[in-house]
Structure formats: C-alpha cells, structure tokens
Amino acid sequence: MRKIVLHIMMLFLGVGTACGQNPFDMRLLKSFPIGEYNGVNTVLVCDLDGDGLPEMATVQSDYRDNEGRIVIVKGGALGKQKVIGFGEKYGTPGASFGYSACPMAMTTVRDGAGRLEGHIYIVAGTADAKNLYLYKYNSIDDIQEERSVALQNNLYGIPRIADFNNDGRLEVFVGTEVFDANSLTFIGFGGGDANSGRHLQHDGANFSLTTVYTNNTENYLLAGNQLFTVNPKAAPNGVTLYNTIGGVQKDGSALAADLDGDGINEVVVRDPQGRLSLFDVKNNEVLILNSALPMSSYPAVGDIDGDGCDEIVGLKDKTYLSAYKFHKEKGVLYEFWTIPHSDISGQTGITLFDFNADGMQEIVYRDETLLRIINGSGKSHITGNDTIKYGRRVAYNLASVGIKSPTKSERPVVAQALGDEATQIVIGGVLFGDYKPGTAQICIFGANTVPWAKSEKTENQY
Numbered sequence: 209m210r211k212i213v214l215h216i217m218m219l220f221l222g223v224g225t226a227c228g229q230n231p232f233d234m235r236l237l238k239s240f241p242i243g244e245y246n247g248v249n250t251v252l253v254c255d256l257d258g259d260g261l262p263e264m265a266t267v268q269s270d271y272r273d274n275e276g277r278i279v280i281v282k283g284g285a286l287g288k289q290k291v292i293g294f295g296e297k298y299g300t301p302g303a304s305f306g307y308s309a310c311p312m313a314m315t316t317v318r319d320g321a322g323r324l325e326g327h328i329y330i331v332a333g334t335a336d337a338k339n340l341y342l343y344k345y346n347s348i349d350d351i352q353e354e355r356s357v358a359l360q361n362n363l364y365g366i367p368r369i370a371d372f373n374n375d376g377r378l379e380v381f382v383g384t385e386v387f388d389a390n391s392l393t394f395i396g397f398g399g400g401d402a403n404s405g406r407h408l409q410h411d412g413a414n415f416s417l418t419t420v421y422t423n424n425t426e427n428y429l430l431a432g433n434q435l436f437t438v439n440p441k442a443a444p445n446g447v448t449l450y451n452t453i454g455g456v457q458k459d460g461s462a463l464a465a466d467l468d469g470d471g472i473n474e475v476v477v478r479d480p481q482g483r484l485s486l487f488d489v490k491n492n493e494v495l496i497l498n499s500a501l502p503m504s505s506y507p508a509v510g511d512i513d514g515d516g517c518d519e520i521v522g523l524k525d526k527t528y529l530s531a532y533k534f535h536k537e538k539g540v541l542y543e544f545w546t547i548p549h550s551d552i553s554g555q556t557g558i559t560l561f562d563f564n565a566d567g568m569q570e571i572v573y574r575d576e577t578l579l580r581i582i583n584g585s586g587k588s589h590i591t592g593n594d595t596i597k598y599g600r601r602v603a604y605n606l607a608s609v610g611i612k613s614p615t616k617s618e619r620p621v622v623a624q625a626l627g628d629e630a631t632q633i634v635i636g637g638v639l640f641g642d643y644k645p646g647t648a649q650i651c652i653f654g655a656n657t658v659p660w661a662k663s664e665k666t667e668n669q670y
Contacts, residue, residue: 231564232581232606233656237632239639240291240650242268242279248613248636248648250557253623254314254668255283256326256345261627262666263345264289264650266636267312267330278312278328278343278351281650283627311415313367313669317378317390327389329367329380331359338362340382342392357392361385361404365416366670372420372427372438379440383416384431386438386447395440396447403432403459406480407506407617408555415617417461417506417670421475421489432459433477433487453487454494460485465509467534469517474534476520478503484520484541486534499541501532506617510560510569512584519544521571521584526554529573531584545586551575557619557670563631565661572620574611574635579620579653581607609653613637623667625652631663 242248247269256263261283268279281291311331316324326345333339337358344354359365365382369389372379378389383405384398398404405418421430429436433453439446453475460479467474467486474495475487482502486495505523512519512531520541524530530546549556560569563581571582583606613636621634633653654660 229657230606231655231658231660232570232583233658234579234581234607234609234633234653235656236609236639236651237626237654238287238289238652240264240281240289242266242291242636242648242650243646248618248650249312250618250670251621251634251636251650252312252314252668253621253625253634254316254326254666256280256314256316256328257283258316258324258326259283261285262623262625263326264625264634265312265314265328266650268636268648278330279650280345280351285627289626311364311366313369313380315369315378315389315668319390327354329369329389331363331365331367331382333359333364336362338364340367340380340387340392355392357387357394359385360397361400361416363404363406363414363416365404365414365418368418368420369669370420370427372429373440374427375440377440379438381418381429381438383418384429384436384447386429386440388440388443393443395443396438396445398429398431398434398436398447398449402436402449403434403457405431405461406459407461408480408482408504419463421464421473423489430462430464430475432462432479433457433475433485435489451489451492453489453492454497456485456494456497458485458498461506463507463509465518465520467509467518467520468536469515476507476509478507478522484532486541495534495539496541501530501541501543503532504554506555506557508558508560508571511567512560512569512571513544513586514566514568519584521558521560523549523551523554523556523558526552529558529571529582531586545584547582549573549575550577553616555617557617559620559622561622561631561661561663563655563660564658570606572622572633574613574618574620574637576613577610579609579611579633579635611635611637611639611651619670621667622663624663624665626654629662630654631660634667 249267251266264281314328328343339356341356342354380389386395405416407415421428435450462477464473477485483498507522520532531544559572
C-alpha cells in the first residue's frame, strides 16, 4: 500500500521536479511597447553590433494600408534594453504586403575592411514588383536602407541566410533566388518554372519557406521536392537543379527530418494545399505522397516523445494542433495526438525546444489568446496543469500565459534574449487586455522557478 501511495504522489509532483515545482512554469520578465502599429511579426534575436548583448528586431505592420517598418530593441545589461526607434516605412498603401510570415532575417557580416556590420534583410513591394532590402544597423543606434535588389520570382518570400559552400562568406536567398549577403550581388536563380518553396496563400501573398538540406558533404537548397546546388563562384549561374525527388513535380514548404531514426534525413514537403509528402533522398524514393492528413501551418519537426525519431507538429486546421508519426514498416503517416487551439488563420508557426533537458522537445505555441509550453510525449506518467485528453492519445499543456495577438504565420522564438545567459521565449502581441490600436508589445517570458536548459544565444531567421 505504501508503494502505491508514493507512486501516486510522484504522479502529481511531475517528472524532473522538486517540491512540486513545475519545470515549465513561466512568467513575464519584460515587455516593450513598440508604437502605433499593432501587427507584430516573429521577433528575432541577434547581436547586431557585436558587443555581446543581443538586439531584438521585428517587422511591425499596419493592417489598414499594408505599410510596415522595422523595430529594433537595443541590447543592454539585464533590464537596460530600450527601443531605439523605427526604420523607414516601406511597402505601398493598398498593395498586397507580406507582413504575416516574418519576411525578414538578420545577421552580422564583415565588410571589405573586416569591420563587423549588423544586417537586416526584408522582402517588400507591390503586387507586381517585390524587392529584397538590406538595412544596416550601426553603433549610433539607427537603421538605414543600404541597398535593394529586385526579385525575379516576384514572391513575398522569407529571406534566409546560409553559407552554401562553407567558405565563411554568407549568402541570402528568397525561394531559389540567391544573393551575396554583403553586397546583394546576384548569384543565381532556380528559374521561374522551378519550385519556389511556396507557403499557403494568405492575404494574396505567397511565402517562400525554403530551407537548406545538408548531406554531410554538400549543402543543397531545398524547395518543395527539388534540390538545387549553389556555387557562389559560378555567379550569375550559381544555382543549378540537382535532383527532383521521386520525379514528382510538387511545390511547397520543405524541411529535412529523421523520421525513422536511422540517422539519415528524409524530406518533408507541405504543398500549397496543405498535403504532406515524405521523400527518401538517399534512395530517391517517395515514402508518402499527398497524405490525407492535412497541415495548414508550416510544420515543425523534432523528437517530442524520446523514441529517437522526429515527429511532425503543426496546425491541422483552424481548430486543432496535431502531431504526426511516420511508421516505416507500414509506410504510413498517422496522427499521434491532437489538441484544440484558437487561431482563425490556421497558419501560426510552432517552435520546439527541450526546456528540461530530458531528450524530448516540448512544443512552444502561441495562438490568439495563449502562449503555451506543451509536453507532446503522450506518456501517461507525466502530469501537469490543464491536462488535455483528446481522441486516442494524451498531450499535456504544462504552462500557459494569456497574451493576445491577431496571429498569422509568426512563431515564438527561444533564445538568450536578455543577455544574461538564461533561456527566454520572445513574442509580439498585446498583454492581458483588449486589442486596441497602439498597444503592441514585444514580450519576454522566462522560467518561473526551475531554470530552463541552455538555448542558442540567437535566433536570427524563421
């Protein structure tokens, strides 16, 4: 009887906790009001001036006339950060503006004299003409447009940063269109009839969510089910189609994941209709084609249950957040669990991070009303607050904080945003009140009692 009682007590205490402390509890550490526009994209973190203290930046948008601007929060000692101002307005009133999927990235680069510069890249323009803009952040606390270049693919794509040939010089790309990250010199383009890594259409804009696939010897540009090689030294013809996986022409947002735990990445493609396909690159084999299991958001992948295989996590539709598993022997993709959410766009992004360092990544998700840390293991010996049971499986909502946002495709960022080497969650939104014009905030949440595992210092792109 005593053993049974002790076991029950441990269930209520939770796993990896002491004295009833929940390792996923969080609290608001700091917030920054950011002016007149209420539309706030994903808030990125990067040390733009090289002083060891991270800056935070986001694209803030006006939903009424589609204009936007860059907002910078200057890094400082803990509690000394400050909003330093706003960049120039960009976009055209009444035009289709890609504000909803964080059309920005940022990094530091060396100029020709070896000096460190903070660079911010955004995509903006009209319905008929889009540009990639380079903004420079400098030590006198301002941001200025440095240069811009027209995009041939005419997509509201998300700029991404990579070093394709591992030479220490960065490239920036939008879809399959690649440029030198310092000068915006054109390197190459996959072509107008090639895949572009399209996201779902939203507000009249296509979002390119292309990624880089690494096979241990070479970096490929992955767009839908097509792989491209990138050779900056071969500009202006530095982007070449390497392979069409499975011989099936399907565009869509794509990423690499080890779904069967064999140490070799498969490719996950979510097409513009929300259907998932899986490809084995090594054997050039289609594993799943146009699965009936839907995915309305950009998927996230990671091992959420500690079985050594990556799972696929995302919004199934405007109502449910779901996790999918791949069964290699049966050749099927099946739903592991699903729980309700509240996001009318059905496209909100998701972040995975192992907060308690137990080898299982938790799900960080913010819909229109809540920021949540979700234990997605489905293992019944784990307890927490607000336990949710739905269908055949169990997921646990271990922490939640009220935060309002007219969400689109943005996601929470996990990084050391306050310069104190602790892990925080950074989001944009409206704190604990009615949604009103001019009330937008950048909000930083941290561990309440139990310190979280160490994260990366920066999170500089989508």
